[in-house]
Every structure is written in structure tokens, then in C-alpha cells.
Amino acid sequence: MRATLSLVKPLSHLKEEQRTLDAISLESFGLSLIRGTVSEIAGPASTGKMSVALAVLAQLTGVGETCAVVDSVNGFDPMTAKLAGVELSNLLWVRCGGDIEKTFMAADYLVQAKGFGAIWLNLCGLPVNKLRAVPRTYWFRYRTRIKDTPTLMLVTSTEFLTGSASQQSFVFEREKAKWSGHGNFKLLDSLHTRIVSRKRFFGPPIETFIKADYTDV
Numbered sequence: 001m002r003a004t005l006s007l008v009k010p011l012s013h014l015k016e017e018q019r020t021l022d023a024i025s026l027e028s029f030g031l032s033l034i035r036g037t038v039s040e041i042a043g044p045a046s047t048g049k050m051s052v053a054l055a056v057l058a059q060l061t062g063v064g065e066t067c068a069v070v071d072s073v074n075g076f077d078p079m080t081a082k083l084a085g086v087e088l089s090n091l092l093w094v095r096c097g098g099d100i101e102k103t104f105m106a107a108d109y110l111v112q113a114k115g116f117g118a119i120w121l122n123l124c125g126l127p128v129n130k131l132r133a134v135p136r137t138y139w140f141r142y143r144t145r146i147k148d149t150p151t152l153m154l155v156t157s158t159e160f161l162t163g164s165a166s167q168q169s170f171v172f173e174r175e176k177a178k179w180s181g182h183g184n185f186k187l188l189d190s191l192h193t194r195i196v197s198r199k200r201f202f203g204p205p206i207e208t209f210i211k212a213d214y215t216d217v
Contacts, residue, residue, distance in 0.1 A: 024118070024152060026055050031195070033152055033168065038143050040155045040162045043172035045124070049156045051084075053120045056154060058085030065117030068092040068110050072103040073125035092116075100130050104138055111145040111153065119146075123157040131161055139165035160198065169198040 024033045029052055033039050041049045057067050062085060069076050074095050082088055094110075096103040103126070110119050123131060139162045146153055155162055160169060173194045 024056055024059060026052065026059075029055065029195070031170070033154065035150050035152050036147055037167035038139065038146070038153045038155060038162055038165055039168040039170075040157070040160060040166040041170050041172060042157050042160045044158060044174070047172035047174045049124070049172055050122075053122065053154055053156055054081055054084040054086060056118050056152065057081065057091065057120065058087075060117035061087035061090035064090065066090050066092065066115065067118045068094065068116050068120070070103060070106050070110065070119065070121045071095050072100070072121075072123050073098045075122065075125055098126070100126055100134075104134065107142065107153075108138075111142050111151070114145075114149055114151065116151050118152045118154060121153065121155045123155065123161070126157075128159060131157065131159075134161070136163055136165065139163065143167075166199075171196045171198060 022035055024035065025031075026033065029048075031052065033056065041052060043049055057069070058081075060067050067090065069091065071094060074097060076093060076095075078088055078093070081091070092110075094106045096106060103121075103123070107119065107121050110116060142153055143165045155166070160171075162169065173196070
């Protein structure tokens with residue numbers, strides 16, 4: 001891992017590049033995620049959590065920032081990420097094989113390394129009972145280590161885990177899904193998702209629309 005982490009930009013250089021950018025704006029979702037903090041998105045499958053995470057990675061890697069994915073259950077698909085605009089040459093992919101201890105250890109190493117534009121900790125697929133047993137001190141340690149840095153730590157899971165350690169916390173709820181085709185030959189066309197802030201950064205819920213894109217490669 002040390003050889004891979006040597007590719008990360010020095011923190012001083014990254015701070016200089018991002019000195020005027022304190023937030024990552026995702027206009028298509030109506031969200032703005034704050035750098036130097038832990039942000040959490042929770043919700044069931046197929047509600048748009050991955051779409052938001054890939055949008056963050058695409059935006060940052062596209063301008064040359066180095067980002068990381070902690071892939072807890074090997075569910076990250078590089079081709080999907082590439083189609084979403086992620087520059088894979090600027091992405092560190094850590095596969096944890098469903099091992100919860102390795103997942104949190106990897107996240108710990110990454111926040112210590114510093115210099116990442118974003119670290120996506122994807123916990124979807126891990127047993128909820130094991131995630132609930134993770135000490136809250138882990139989350140506060142992550143928060144402390146990225147404070148006053150340009151790094152956004154984005155946590156995605158099926159339920160809320162970070163407690164008061166997260167600066168922003170959202171729940172994604174699927175309002176409806178639209179399908180194309182008939183019978184057994186249907187493809188997802190679009191999702192209508194409702195985003196609610198648990199920490200009252202927004203007033204009314206945000207309604208967003210996510211269009212599926214199928215591309216031959």
C-alpha cells in the first residue's frame with residue numbers, strides 16, 4: 001500500500017489548488033458536500049447513493065485530484081465509474097472482500113495519508129449487526145484526521161452509522177422507478193428519489209431525478 005499511496009499529492013499542494021473551494025457542489029442532485037468533513041448517505045438499494053458517490057469522484061478526478069474508494073464487498077464496477085466520468089488513473093481502489101476489519105483499517109490508513117480529494121467508504125452489503133458494533137470512536141477519529149484538510153469522507157450504507165461525527169447526513173428514499181420494455185425484458189429507465197437531511201441543512205426534502213444510461217462498450 002505504501003507504493004500506491006506515494007502517488008497522492010502532498011497536502012500543501014492540494015490545499016493550494018483548492019484554497020477557494022470549501023464545498024463540492026452537485027447541482028444535478030441539489031446537494032453541496034463540505035470538504036474536511038464526514039458526510040453520510042443512507043438508504044435502501046437503488047435509491048441513488050452510488051450515483052452521488054460517482055458524481056463526486058467524477059468531478060474531482062476530472063480536475064486531477066486523487067480520490068479513493070474503500071470497497072467493502074467488492075461491489076465497485078470500474079466500467080460503470082468510467083461511464084459516469086471518473087478518471088480511473090486518479091482513483092485508488094481498495095478491495096476488502098467483505099472483511100469488516102480490513103474495511104475500517106483501510107479507511108484509517110487513507111485518512112492518515114491525507115491529500116485525497118475524497119474517500120468513498122462504501123459499507124453497503126456488510127451485515128448491519130456488525131456495522132452497529134463498530135465503536136463510535138472510529139468515526140470521530142476519521143472526523144478529527146480530515147478536519148482542516150480538503151478531503152471529503154463520504155460514507156454510504158443502508159442505515160445511519162456515524163452519529164454526531166458526521167457534518168452532513170442524508171437519507172435517500174425512492175419515490176418511484178420507471179422501466180422500459182415489457183414482461184421479463186425490462187430495463188431501468190429512471191429513478192425519482194427523495195433526499196431528506198437529518199441534520200436540517202435544508203428545509204423541505206429535495207426531489208431528484210436519476211436517468212439510467214446504457215452504453216455499448
